[in-house]
Amino acid sequence: MTRFLVRRLLSAALTLFAVSVLSFLMFFALPRDPVTGMCPKNCNPERLERVRQELGLNDPLIAQYAGYMKGIVTGRDLGSAQGGRCDAPCLGWSYVSNEAVTDSIARVLPVTLSIVIPAAILWLLLGVGLGMVSALRRGTWLDRAAIGFSLTGASLQLYFVGAVLLIVFVYNLRLLPVPSYTSLLDDPLRWASGLVLAWVALAFLFSAIYARLSRAQMLETLSEDFVRTARAKGLAKPAVYGRHALRAAITPVVTIAGLDVGGALGGTVITETTFGLNGMGRLAVDAVRSGDLPTIMATVLIAAIFVVLANMVVDLLYAAIDPRVRLR
């Protein structure tokens, strides 16, 4: 177990290191001059040169990368124009929004978390539930309806579903307010009513994929010997399906769920754009639009961290779910 954990952590760290180097190179080394993208329209050569100095763009690339990494781990001193001292998880200074990148991330991260976590709970319950039921009731109208649902959902686009939801529930029936983010701690009701459409849209599309996958897995598991044995020894159906079959069938679902949730936490760009919510995804898009390199770099890194973390959690969950998996 410990050995597995150590090896897994090392490989995760290696992946993160590679992602950080690659994205660093991509954004800081590739453009002709990263500063022109960062500077507001009325930029004179002196100011450009000063920004270049402050960002350390005249230093060798390795020194720049080392400085950036040091900032994340221990914090570092940026020039006075960049707000001076920048504390521990320092992701640099954004010249576009004139604040530390860490601050803007801290502002938008709760929005994305509020969108993704409830939506993920919804889509997992709905998707896996639907898949299980349709596998157990194979060939009935319920199964066919579930297949139709998952085929439709797998081919629909989030922005289209979102637009239709907005037209129906916000503009025509006027049941819900125009989506917006309120902190859960301030007002749970407004938090939920402002985000519920985003949850529904995400859950609809994702649960389609999960219903399909878990149906196929469940059907495969149900035909296995151990299920028949469990039934033959007189175990009740709910116990067989719920405890034995579900456990074996759900492993691949967990893998996909890890990837999806990890990916979504890094920014649900399309959901946020469709519903006009300002989360990580919007921050990334806006940073790209304005050429705000430190912010882009930070969003890519954080997204990668979420994916890598989610993958690790999945690997650990495997062992808990499937007794056949031994951690080595």
Next chain:
Amino acid sequence: MSLSPVEGVALAEIESAGDGDAPQANRFVGRSPGQLAWARLKRDRTALVSGAMLVFLVLVALAVPLIQALYGVGPKEQFQNRLDGFGMPLGYAGGVTGEHWFGLEPALGRDIFIRMVHGLRTSLFIAFAAAVITAAIGVALGTLAGYLGGWVDAVINWVTDLTLAMPFLIIALALTPTVALRFYGQREAVPAYFQIGVLIGIFALFGWTSTARLVRGQVIALREREFVDAARASGAGLGHMLFRQLLPNVWAPILVSFSLAVPQYITSEAALSFIGVGLTDETPSFGRMIYRSLDYLQTDPAYVFFPGITIFALVLAFNLFGDALRDALDPKSSR
């Protein structure tokens, strides 16, 4: 699969060669797995309907100049006289008339139908090109990793993991303008073919992983089979092993993953254009149209439905056809 397709073809040839002078009833007819799959596909109603739909849409995409000539409206023509004072199209359902089948865009007054036909062409071109390139990369890396094993396998696997860990949408988002900035200035207009090329390039960079994984798994299973040993014992070179011995046996899953990759690229292109990094407004595209329509959900709800439903139908047809193809190619499947 007990018989490899290659052996199957040989069997079919032997059978037909023995097809002598006397025609007999109930004769055993040898068929290659390809023929079997084709026969199954023809019997599948879903495959027929979705296949017909795809052929129709591809034909529309190919016939864009012809359609435009017959329809008589260009994608950039503006019909301001058909908009009201607020820039909303006159008439019902977003200005649907005999001249403008799907109505007009609010504010700009461009014809939605002809823009969608153009968008369909761009979308299909990008998706097919990306799918072909990623399939090629994935197959090459997958067979190499699976067949050679050892450190080659380890390196390719790690690169695959790394690629999967990169947040695709955000990297694409960040990379597209960066690349454009590398070749064109801050205020220069980036030509459409360049944007299309960049999109295809980005898809190629990130899309090969699933095919590579799939092919690798298949090749590992095949590697220990007798015919591979036999070929190796006869002194076959690496190229012969990969292309003549192994690849013919994995074409079925590759074909399926190809047909399921195309709709993914269609949606990815639309998604990137939607968030404003793929194609610009100059080039008609579904994603761009839907993004613009978000501003008019309240005033002109019909605007979002035409591109939204078209892209849904396109992707659904591809998905259904891909599924049907999988069933037809899989000898174990029975529906």
